Amino acid sequence: MPHVEVLPNSTSVRAPGYALVPDAGTFQAPAQQTSGKKRAARSLGLAGGDTTVRQQNAVLKHLAELDKDSHRDVQIPVPKDNAGRASKKTTLNVRRILMSQKTFANHLADEEAAIAQQHTGTSTATSRTKPIPNLKRASTSELQAIPGSGASQNAPRSVGGLPPSATRDPLDDDLLLKSYVPVAPSEEVMEALLSAPPLSYNAARTGPPPTGKPQRQFCEICGYWGTIKCMKCGARVCGLECKGAHDDGRCLKFYV
Amino acid sequence: MPRSAKPAERVLPDQTLIIDNGAYTMKAGFAVPSPSSEDCHTIPNCIARDRGRRVWIGAQLEKCNDFGEITFRRPVEKGFLVNWEAEKTIWDNTFIDKAAKLACDPGATNLVLTEAPNTPAALQKNCDEIIFEEYEFASYSRCLSPSLNAYNDIQSLYGVPHRGPSVDALPAECLLVIDSGFSHSTVTPLFNGRPIHQAIRRLDIGGKFLTNYLKELVSIRHYNMLDETHLMNEVKESICYVSEDFKRDLERTWKGTSASRKKSLEGERDIVVDYVLPDYNAHKQGFMRPHDPSLIAKMRKMGSLSGSGDAVEDYMTLANERFTVPELLFSPGDLGMKQEGLPGTVLQSLSGLPPSLWPSMLANILVVGGNSKIEGFMTRLETEIRQLAPAECVVRIARASDPIKSPWLGGAHLAANRTALKAVQITRQEYQEHGSGWLGKVFSGSVPR
Ligand SMILES: [Zn+2]
Ligand SMILES: [Zn+2]
Secondary structure: OOOEEEOOOOOOOOOOOOOOOOOHHHHOOHHHHHOHHHHHHHHOOOOOOOOOHHHHHHHHHHHHHHOOOOOOOOOOOOOHHHHOOOOOOOOHHHHHHHHOOOOHHHHHHHHHHHHHHHHHHHOOHHHHOOOOHHHOOOOHHHHOOOOOOOOOOOOOOOOOOOOOOOOOOHHHHOHHHHOOOOOOOOHHHHHHHHHOOOOOOOOOEOOOOOOOOOOOOEOOOOOOEOOEEEOOOOOEEOOHHHHHHHHHHHOOOOOO | OOOOOHHHHOOOOOEEEEEEEOOOEEEEEEOOOOOOHHHOEEEEOOEEEOOOOOEEEHHHHHHOOOOOOOEEEOOEEOOEEOOHHHHHHHHHHHHHOOOOOOOOOHHHEEEEEEEOOOOOHHHHHHHHHHHHHHHOOOEEEEEEHHHHHHHOOOHHHHOOOOOOHHHOOOOOOEEEEEEEOOOOEEEEEEEOOEEOHHHOEEEOOOHHHHHHHHHHHHHHHOOOOOOOHHHHHHHHHHHOEOOOOHHHHHHHOOOOOOHHHHHHHOOOOOOOEEEEOOEHHHOEOOEEEEOOOOHHHHHHHHOOOHHHOOOOOOEEEEOOHHHHOHHHHOOHHHHOOOOOOHHHHHHHHHOOOOHHHHHHHHOOEEEEOHHHHOEOHHHHHHHHHHHHOOOOOOOOEEEOOOOOOHHHHHHHHHHHOHHHHHHHOEEHHHHHHHHHHHHHHHHHOOOOO
16 A cells, blocks of 8 residues: 555544554655755754645635636626726826726735835834833734733733723623723723734734644645655545545645 | 814714624625614625536625635735735625615725734735825725724623613623634723734634635545535534534544443434535525434435435435534634634733723623634633633623624624714824824724824
């Protein structure tokens, strides 16, 4: 059984009825050895264990594919009788906007370029104007500074030690809220919070989960646990039956 | 907040149009004194072309019967209004044409328009210029779609008695809005109806992503559905559920699990279902039914019984697709995406707030958007947020009574209060005096008007 490897997996539920043996020979496949790019990726410790740059790119491509409106490029021109309607005088702005064929990706690139320029120009000016250090968009490590998900270093106060509210709101009598009513931040703090500018599109994206949580792997054919990895392309399958289906139609297709 | 005396003198027309401009549909309608869902129209925000190459614009799709291989052009891309050529065509068809569903004279109408959080500034500027220079609305406010939810009676959703008419006009003080829609899912903390921008977080998975994933799975396992996005969206809406116990359900649906073991694993019902595909020629809708493993069903599918007068029936059997697809909202890592799921995103949002606000936010979570209607979604979300939240915080979470129209309804409540409306609207005259740069700052909250 060439090109088949059983992987150690924390969620590993071995496909009942199969006893596959890892084939050490195929692991030394030439394709796995010669690529310097891949070796570099491994030494950099990119992602966990069996992920190569090529596979990571394949994942990104797959995710981008799933975020599309249509799996093929759709060109639907605006119907003629609608397009030429602008009878009244249009401003330059309006004409420019209506003619623009920029995509969101174009606008995003513009935004990132503008941010990069800002940073080289005035260095930390934007972050200095921010009144509360904790408000700065936290880095990935800071994001985990939440009770329950890690040690808190940057949080100004612990949640536990909040004094009860001095001002009563009718809602305080709600049984659910009665047990725990925090004191609101001062008006200045709230005003600073509320007038702080929006983040960029990229900065607002949620970060990755805390490290240490292994990725679950699924059979790309039937969706069951993917305990077996195809050595040719890295895809996961659950057993021999799905491996056969994979070899017939999908092997190397989505990973080249 | 200090306000100049001038806005109070402004005169706004009586009529207000509210548009919650989503990527999939726009929710639009005119403000009325006590708004309800019926006052809000859901209009496809797209230009579509069917396989007969006929083109349909927005609301015209109501009359379309054949959605086979239909393709869509959407002006709102990834949640953001990008293409005004297409949007103007749809808006003209909806609001301007004489026979339009919501025809109005913009010059005598106030416009309340929503956008998604973290819209690039260039797109906001484009939008403002089109509103005032092309449509020439009398007045306009551009606000985050999640923010408008604060103007609804949120407390009643948690079972708290109505606050009474005196506070009706006031937005909820603290509100954490989870909006899981077509393009993506966002978490927005609000204070008195105003967004705390620095703490807004986004997960790049929405209903479109889920539909595409289901489409891909079905195309591997059953039929090539790559050109049937519309159909697969319907399939998704009727079959998907969020699992309470993912591992258990995956075991229950494994093809190798024997029937007897399946029976013992299953509590109440089998997960496996059949989805009967629609027949557009016969104007028949697709539908879900319990899985029928019998030979008769198979023969009907093959067409062997077609001689008996019954039409050939095409169906596909769906099992783990039902829950592995919406699972992505909770575990994006299942596809290798390096983002935390929705519950973790809520906690990442809170990390951008002073901890003293966390309890009030966690006790006032509102969920909107189409994905919240997936069976099991709310239970799972609540369970996981509880697990992640500080133990001393009460977690209260509710889905809006109409999760699709909730932002529109909030906007209608806002518009019903003239003083509140005046405080947010910018008139065309002000725009002409101060320009679009100033307008952008006003709408982002950094410059008081
Ligand atoms: Zn399999
Ligand atoms: Zn392969």
